[in-house]
Amino acid sequence: xxxxxxxxxxxxxxxxxxxxxxxxxxxxxxxxxxxxxxxxxxxxxxxxxxxxxxxxxxxxxxxxxxxxxxxxxxxxxxxxxxxxx
Amino acid sequence: xxxxxxxxxxxxxxxxxxxxxxxxxxxxxxxxxxxxxxxxxxxxxxxxxxxxxxxxxxxxxxxxxxxxxxxxxxxxxxxxxxxxxxxxxxxxxxxxxxxxxxxxxxxxxxxxxxxxxxxxxxxxxxxxxxxxxxxxxxxxxxxxxxxxxxxxxxxxxxxxxxxxxxxxxxxxxxxxxxxxxxxxxx
Numbered sequence: 602x603x604x605x606x607x608x609x610x611x612x613x614x615x616x617x618x619x620x621x622x623x624x625x626x627x628x629x630x631x632x633x634x635x636x637x638x639x640x641x642x643x644x645x646x647x648x649x650x651x652x653x654x655x656x657x658x659x660x661x662x663x664x665x666x667x668x669x670x671x672x673x674x675x676x677x678x679x680x681x682x683x684x685x686x
Numbered sequence: 687x688x689x690x691x692x693x694x695x696x697x698x699x700x701x702x703x704x705x706x707x708x709x710x711x712x713x714x715x716x717x718x719x720x721x722x723x724x725x726x727x728x729x730x731x732x733x734x735x736x737x738x739x740x741x742x743x744x745x746x747x748x749x750x751x752x753x754x755x756x757x758x759x760x761x762x763x764x765x766x767x768x769x770x771x772x773x774x775x776x777x778x779x780x781x782x783x784x785x786x787x788x789x790x791x792x793x794x795x796x797x798x799x800x801x802x803x804x805x806x807x808x809x810x811x812x813x814x815x816x817x818x819x820x821x822x823x824x825x826x827x828x829x830x831x832x833x834x835x836x837x838x839x840x841x842x843x844x845x846x847x848x849x850x851x852x853x854x855x856x857x858x859x860x861x862x863x864x865x866x867x868x869x870x871x872x
Contacts, residue, residue, distance in 0.1 A: 604860065604861070605861060606806075606856075606857050606860050606861065607857075608850070608853050608857070611806065611853055611856060611857060611860075612825055612853075613799075614799065614802055614803040614806045615803070615806060615807075615810070615821055615822075615825035615826055616825050616826060617723050617727060617799055617800055617803035618719040618720065618723050618800075618803045618804065618807050618826060619719060619722070619723070619726075619826050619827070620718070620719060620722075620826065620827065621718045621719060621721070621722035621740060622737075625718070625722075625737060625740050625741065626714060626715065626718045628741060629714045629718065629740070629741060629744035630710065630711045630714045630715075632710070632744060632745060632748045633705070633707060633710055633748065636748065636749070674741050674742070674745060
């Protein structure tokens with residue numbers, strides 16, 4: 602059955618799907634690169650004990666010194682991975 | 687602008703699985719408002735939780751895309767991931783009243799409104815770029831007539847009539863009476 606819409610209802614519905622903040626959308630779009638970086642860091646931590654120890658001692662500083670710029674979510678996942686290993 | 691290109695969800699999923707960054711960008715663009723609306727309007731999460739939910743949902747989508755059994759069922763899958771993540775956020779807040787998904791559904795007509803709004807947006811995507819733009823600016827971005835007129839370089843006195851005309855086209859599209867030949871003008 603065809604649903605009928607008046608202008609007021611259309612306006613209400615058009616207002617529901619507001620744009621998410623631009624930075625959030627951009628961060629989500631950059632996920633593939635962030636995941637690649639995550640995989641790279643984890644692989645290196647598994648292969649290099651001194652790198653892993655440095656990560657455990659100071660995660661953010663170690664990654665920054667190595668030229669990585671992971672976002673908050675990736676940092677949290679790396680931290681969790683190191684805790685679980 | 688609308689995030690609703692003519693590419694089907696199935697094609698988008700297939701291309702994302704193949705590592706196509708452009709397809710992923712489009713998937714995020716297509717569903718970012720939807721995920722955001724479920725968290726904000728459907729579950730009324732506090733602002734500080736919404737960003738966590740938003741990023742976590744897209745991370746799950748990206749990392750679990752291979753587990754999606756029916757590529758055409760992308761939207762219900764995303765809705766389910768988002769609802770679950772919102773419930774987790776509420777649970778983590780230690781609300782006094784236990785919240786379960788069924789309860790949220792029963793109580794919230796807002797979630798049904800989000801679904802209906804998505805259908806309206808799909809219909810909007812079939813209209814001209816001009817109509818999509820002006821309706822989005824006015825309704826979803828809360829821009830004033832003056833701002834719209836200034837940014838689109840059109841007389842402000844014509845904004846109301848353009849909006850009314852585009853709403854009429856949108857209504858016709860939703861009610862199955864839209865003539866695509868007429869859709870090229872806004």
